[in-house]
Amino acid sequence: MPTKPVRPDPESVTEPAQVPGHDPPTQPVTPVAVVEDNRLLCDGIVAILDRQPDLAVVAVAQDASTALLQVPKTRPRVVLVDAGLGDHDSHLLVEDILEVAPEARVIVMDLLPVPEDVVEFIRRGASGFVVKDATVDDLVQAIRSVARGTEVLPPALTDTLLSHIAQLPAGRSEAGMRRAVRMTAREREIIDLIADGLSNKEIAQRIHLTTHTVKSHVHNILEKLALHSRLQLAAYAHNTQRQAEA
Numbered sequence: 202m203p204t205k206p207v208r209p210d211p212e213s214v215t216e217p218a219q220v221p222g223h224d225p226p227t228q229p230v231t232p233v234a235v236v237e238d239n240r241l242l243c244d245g246i247v248a249i250l251d252r253q254p255d256l257a258v259v260a261v262a263q264d265a266s267t268a269l270l271q272v273p274k275t276r277p278r279v280v281l282v283d284a285g286l287g288d289h290d291s292h293l294l295v296e297d298i299l300e301v302a303p304e305a306r307v308i309v310m311d312l313l314p315v316p317e318d319v320v321e322f323i324r325r326g327a328s329g330f331v332v333k334d335a336t337v338d339d340l341v342q343a344i345r346s347v348a349r350g351t352e353v354l355p356p357a358l359t360d361t362l363l364s365h366i367a368q369l370p371a372g373r374s375e376a377g378m379r380r381a382v383r384m385t386a387r388e389r390e391i392i393d394l395i396a397d398g399l400s401n402k403e404i405a406q407r408i409h410l411t412t413h414t415v416k417s418h419v420h421n422i423l424e425k426l427a428l429h430s431r432l433q434l435a436a437y438a439h440n441t442q443r444q445a446e447a
Contacts, residue, residue, distance in 0.1 A: 231348045234260035234277035236268040236294070237310070238286050242333070246281065249337055256344060265289030265297070273301045278348050282327075284311035284318070295325040306347050319354075323432050329353035350400035352432045384425065391418050395431055396438035 233256055237243035243261060250256045259275040262268035265286060272280060280298055284291050295307050308329040309322045319330050329347045331340055343353045384392070387408075394404045401419065405412045419431065428434050 228255050230255055230257045231279060231344065232257050232259040232275065232277040233344060234258070234262070234268070234272055234275060234280045234305075236262045236265075236280065236286070237283045238263045239283070246340075249340065250344075253341055256341070265294045268294065269297055269301055272298055272305060276302065277305055279344050280305050280307045281331075281344075282307055282309050284309050284314070284322070292321055292325050295322055295327050299326045306350075308343060308347055308353070323430060326430070328432075346400075350402060351398060352430075352435070354432070384422070388418055388422050388425075391415065392422060392434065392438050395419070396435045398435075 233250055235243055235246050235250075235258060237246060240263065243263060247258050247261060250258050259277050260268075260271035262271050266289075268280075268282075280302075282291060282294060282298070286294065291309065295309065298305060298307055306328040307326065308331055309319075309327050310331050310333055311318075312333045314330060314332060322330065329343055329352055331343050331353070335343070346353050390408060391404060394407060399407065401415045402412050404410075405415045408415075419434075423429065423434060426434065426437060428437060
């Protein structure tokens, strides 16, 4: 006698097993450290970042000494630093963080930034600056941009800051100035793209080079111009464009 087909119990049905090597791609997560001596503000920033699927707070410090212990251990990609730490010179802290964690990128946070102060942070190696009354989206986007290798400045201060930054290399030698003129066509192209705000990876994709090759070009350009950061290079490019248009 033919038997009736047995209908499987729905609760006993399992999903097909994932084939090794074919797992769905996961979103890369950027590790972030927060250095802020205001506990309420610090907790708020951490809560905001913890809600982002692509950001993870790996270290929290309310003073410089704790930060310098935590950052090398947790190896964050981005470090948020309060500009007004009560126990330490925040300018020096930026320098110290980059010394113990060279791969990290620092974003400084302040309520009422003074252009000269921001320029000093940039000179010490900061990659970005965020005002403390920025929106949540602005803060999160700043972290993402800096993690990708782009520098970030407060929009309201950009023109003023670029003017200050452009004046920093004014004391370089005449020999340095002559070397700066001898730029290759590729180097001039990269300078323009940096001035447009592109990261090394984005530049590499735009002009079909490897990221390593772009980094080498940027290093050579900074050496020729006797500059210390991409922000100074962007400011130099903007200043040169203004002079050409005048």
